[in-house]
Amino acid sequence: MRKRSTFCVAKVLLCALFASVGGSALCQSAFQKKVLLVNTGPVLLGRSTDIAISGEYGVGQRVGVGLRTTSGYLTNRSIYSGINTSAFINYHLFKFQRVDPFVGIAGGKTTYKADREAAGTDNYTGFQLIVQGGGRYLISNRVGVYAQGALSFRRDVMPTVEVGASLKLGNLR
Numbered sequence: 001m002r003k004r005s006t007f008c009v010a011k012v013l014l015c016a017l018f019a020s021v022g023g024s025a026l027c028q029s030a031f032q033k034k035v036l037l038v039n040t041g042p043v044l045l046g047r048s049t050d051i052a053i054s055g056e057y058g059v060g061q062r063v064g065v066g067l068r069t070t071s072g073y074l075t076n077r078s079i080y081s082g083i084n085t086s087a088f089i090n091y092h093l094f095k096f097q098r099v100d101p102f103v104g105i106a107g108g109k110t111t112y113k114a115d116r117e118a119a120g121t122d123n124y125t126g127f128q129l130i131v132q133g134g135g136r137y138l139i140s141n142r143v144g145v146y147a148q149g150a151l152s153f154r155r156d157v158m159p160t161v162e163v164g165a166s167l168k169l170g171n172l173r
Contacts (some may be wrong), residue, residue: 029097035169039164055068062091082113086109099138102133107128108128133150134146143166144167149161
């Protein structure tokens with residue numbers, strides 16, 4: 001009997017702690033089945049300043065599928081333009097109300113053209129495989145920020161970091 005009352009006290013204290021930092025962990029989580037998440041932001045540490053936009057739909061309690069595209073153009077001693085389009089699947093690691101860490105894999109088409117003063121012209125079109133991981137933090141029930149790191153494998157390996165805004169759209173039944 002004593003163990004049960006200790007467990008109840010611990011549960012009440014944990015609920016009070018979660019409520020004091022923005023809500024109960026038993027409430028709606030940041031990622032959900034049948035919910036659409038839309039993200040947009042700049043891609044950093046790449047070869048250019050690209051802008052990314054993605055949409056992810058929850059097909060399971062922890063699994064989401066989506067589409068992502070990036071496009072960029074840069075002029076600084078070289079002219080670069082590129083577009084990447086990929087489909088992805090993410091696994092969401094934990095079920096928290098405002099925090100949503102995930103890992104995933106993507107595949108798609110990449111096309112870029114570069115004209116560098118020193119190195120000449122470099123054009124590439126082909127398949128890319130992407131390993132990605134990141135997290136999202138919801139500031140409110142629908143709006144948040146996200147960060148994502150990725151390794152893109154094509155004819156070379158390129159690390160990228162993406163940061164930006166995230167919008168959670170309600171249950172789409």
